[in-house]
Each structure stands twice: as C-alpha cells, then as structure tokens.
Amino acid sequence: MSTLLEVSGVSVTFDGFRAINNLSFEIGPAELRAIIGPNGAGKTTFMDIVTGKTRPDAGQVLWGERSISLLKLSESKIAREGVGRKFQRPTVFEDQSVFDNLLMALKKDRAPWRVLFYRETAADRTRVGELAEEIGLADQLQRKSGELSHGQKQWLEIGMLLAQEPRLLLVDEPAAGMTLAEREHTTELLKEAAKTRAVVVVEHDMEFVRRLECRVTVLHEGSVLAEGSLDFVTRNQQVIDVYLGR
Numbered sequence: 001m002s003t004l005l006e007v008s009g010v011s012v013t014f015d016g017f018r019a020i021n022n023l024s025f026e027i028g029p030a031e032l033r034a035i036i037g038p039n040g041a042g043k044t045t046f047m048d049i050v051t052g053k054t055r056p057d058a059g060q061v062l063w064g065e066r067s068i069s070l071l072k073l074s075e076s077k078i079a080r081e082g083v084g085r086k087f088q089r090p091t092v093f094e095d096q097s098v099f100d101n102l103l104m105a106l107k108k109d110r111a112p113w114r115v116l117f118y119r120e121t122a123a124d125r126t127r128v129g130e131l132a133e134e135i136g137l138a139d140q141l142q143r144k145s146g147e148l149s150h151g152q153k154q155w156l157e158i159g160m161l162l163a164q165e166p167r168l169l170l171v172d173e174p175a176a177g178m179t180l181a182e183r184e185h186t187t188e189l190l191k192e193a194a195k196t197r198a199v200v201v202v203e204h205d206m207e208f209v210r211r212l213e214c215r216v217t218v219l220h221e222g223s224v225l226a227e228g229s230l231d232f233v234t235r236n237q238q239v240i241d242v243y244l245g246r
C-alpha cells in the first residue's frame with residue numbers, strides 16, 4: 001500500500017508532560033481510519049501536529065509522493081497541500097444559504113483582488129450541485145444555513161471542506177449530538193468521501209465506529225496501543241483495560 005501520511009517517532013511534551021510519545025502512524029491515499037482511545041490519549045494533539053498547530057519535539061511527519069516534511073510548513077501551507085480539518089462544532093455562515101456557503105468554499109485563487117471581482121461561473125454552480133448531492137443537501141440549497149438541523153450543519157461543513165478537494169480529511173467526533181438517522185447518513189458520507197481521499201475520524205461512539213467498517217487505531221498515552229479491525233482491537237486485553245472496560 002502506498003502511503004499518503006507517515007508519522008514516525010513523534011513526541012510532544014507540554015510542561016514536562018509527554019502528550020505524544022514516540023507515535024508512529026501511516027495512512028494510505030484512499031482510506032477511512034478511525035482513531036479511538038481514552039480521554040487524554042493524544043487524539044486531538046495528533047491532529048494538531050498534522051495540521052501544523054502544534055510542533056513536535058521529535059519525529060517526522062511526511063506527506064505525499066515526494067515525502068515532504070509537514071513540520072517545515074505553516075498551517076496555511078499544510079491546508080493548501082490538501083489537509084482539511086473538521087472540528088466538532090460546525091462553523092458555517094449561518095446567515096448565508098447552503099448554496100452560498102458551498103460556493104464560497106470552492107477551491108479558488110484567494111488573492112484579495114480576485115475575491116473582490118469574483119463572479120460565479122456555470123462550472124461553479126455545477127460543482128456546488130454535485131457537492132450538495134454528495135452531502136445529502138441537494139433539496140436545501142436555498143435555505144439559510146442557520147435554519148438547518150445540527151446534523152445538516154455538520155454535513156454542510158463537510159461539504160465545504162470537500163469543496164477544497166483535500167487529500168486528507170481529519171474529522172473530530174462527527175457523531176456527537178446527532179440523531180440515529182443523522183449518524184447513519186454521516187457514516188455513508190464519510191465512507192463515500194474516503195473512496196477518493198484519506199479520511200481520519202476521531203470518535204468515542206463505538207456503534208458509529210462499527211458502522212464505518214474500517215481499520216481502527218487505538219491511542220493510549222500518546223502511542224498506538226493496537227491497530228486493526230474493530231473486532232480485533234476490542235478483543236485486545238490492554239484495550240479493554242485502558243478504554244473499553246472503564
């Protein structure tokens with residue numbers, strides 16, 4: 001399997017506390033991966049490192065075919081390289097329609113004068129339609145985003161990230177606060193997105209993780225404790241002791 005992202009031997013210490021401890025982790029170019037683990041295991045810090053928010057004290061984070069080091073790039077450069085991140089709370093423009101939110105998110109030259117003189121094209125409208133279809137909001141395009149349900153807002157934000165055509169999408173607890181039907185739709189959406197890019201989902205909801213039907217990485221004290229199918233990792237006695245059994 002070729003590798004899109006390779007984290008190797010990464011450590012991060014905050015005030016003497018080692019939040020990430022010699023972490024090594026790989027993900028392929030079109031793969032869905034779930035990351036689970038107890039509170040404080042280092043899941044958020046892992047995403048912070050990949051996106052350039054937190055700089056590790058040691059280790060490597062290599063990206064793409066040319067194995068460039070993400071550690072040398074700023075947060076904005078990493079985003080432009082194709083790393084997208086979805087935080088837990090949706091951050092859509094509530095006063096704007098679903099259509100406008102998606103339109104604004106399309107990958108464009110962001111030079112200020114271009115934004116100023118920007119006119120949407122037929123190709124843009126088509127792309128917005130495709131994205132809306134993909135996230136299940138094709139019949140909601142004219143609605144104000146603020147009127148959407150919590151789940152719909154989350155899908156819209158995923159759509160806005162997909163509009164940027166990321167090669168890796170990091171998603172933090174997408175199922176939180178969703179109804180069962182919304183969770184099911186989210187599962188389908190993430191599975192579909194992972195057919196053409198890497199998607200890493202941090203999640204505590206085990207039923208949700210089961211439905212993703214993907215490889216699972218269990219983090220504990222900043223390292224990988226176990227990796228494999230959900231059935232495989234949940235049979236691991238250490239995983240039961242530190243996470244599931246509590």
Ligand SMILES: Nc1ncnc2c1ncn2[C@@H]1O[C@H](COP(=O)(O)OP(=O)(O)OP(=O)(O)O)[C@@H](O)[C@H]1O
Nearest residue numbers: 014015018019037038039040041042043044045046
């Ligand atoms: N900026 C920081 N300064 C000091 N300590 C930090 C900082 N960020 C994270 N930590 C500590 O590092 C450890 C790992 O935190 P992290 O948020 O990555 O865990 P997590 O697995 O995402 O947990 P949760 O499931 O609760 O979100 C925790 O003990 C946390 O308190």
